Amino acid sequence: MLPVYRTVKQMSEIKIEINKSLFIAYASPAENEAAAVSFIGEIKKRHREASHNCSAYVIGRRAEQQKADDDGEPCGTAGRPILEVINKSGVKNTVIVVTRYFGGVKLGAGGLIRAYTQAAAAGLEAAVIVEKQLHTRLAIEVDYALLGTLENQLRLNHYPIETKEYTAVVKLTALAPKGQEDKLSQLVADCTSAQAIVRETGAIYLEVMPEI
Numbered sequence: 211m212l213p214v215y216r217t218v219k220q221m222s223e224i225k226i227e228i229n230k231s232l233f234i235a236y237a238s239p240a241e242n243e244a245a246a247v248s249f250i251g252e253i254k255k256r257h258r259e260a261s262h263n264c265s266a267y268v269i270g271r272r273a274e275q276q277k278a279d280d281d282g283e284p285c286g287t288a289g290r291p292i293l294e295v296i297n298k299s300g301v302k303n304t305v306i307v308v309t310r311y312f313g314g315v316k317l318g319a320g321g322l323i324r325a326y327t328q329a330a331a332a333g334l335e336a337a338v339i340v341e342k343q344l345h346t347r348l349a350i351e352v353d354y355a356l357l358g359t360l361e362n363q364l365r366l367n368h369y370p371i372e373t374k375e376y377t378a379v380v381k382l383t384a385l386a387p388k389g390q391e392d393k394l395s396q397l398v399a400d401c402t403s404a405q406a407i408v409r410e411t412g413a414i415y416l417e418v419m420p421e422i
Contacts, residue, residue: 213388217302217339222237228317234309240304266293272302292306354379370385391410
């Protein structure tokens with residue numbers, strides 16, 4: 211699993227007029243290829259009367275699945291430019307659809323490439339690019355008397371608490387960035403005088419804003 215990958219935070223919609231044609235760009239996260247295909251289908255259904263609904267997606271944290279569709283525009287003038295916008299941004303698990311309502315002015319191959327590139331980039335920016343960072347789940351069992359100290363140290367050291375359960379002891383699930391498992395375990399041992407039980411239980415990606 212990759213320690214970090216980039217994707218989009220949310221679905222976006224943005225409209226741009228270029229030489230009397232209306233371009234509507236949609237960008238959305240898609241966890242798998244089926245989700246990307248479904249999203250494209252939804253946009254096509256929403257804009258049945260549009261001249262074109264061109265699209266591209268990149269799926270997989272290593273970009274294993276990629277597809278571009280010109281949807282009737284001249285070959286290579288729409289889907290490929292959209293795909294290049296996605297790949298140049300470095301985002302994964304992302305789908306973009308650019309809908310075009312023809313305004314009566316032909317743009318030519320170069321104009322179409324520029325227009326779809328501009329629209330796709332605007333849609334991607336509006337969707338907000340975030341990073342997903344791999345975290346390890348650590349299950350912690352601790353006595354009630356030590357809970358306050360432990361929670362305070364977790365907060366001060368920026369280790370999120372995912373779950374908390376009150377039983378005979380308190381059961382927490384704390385999250386450590388991949389590679390910091392030993393550091394978190396040592397922190398727990400230090401602030402509980404080694405009286406807590408800690409074990410790894412899995413992994414999850416958490417959203418963080420990418421550094422500029």
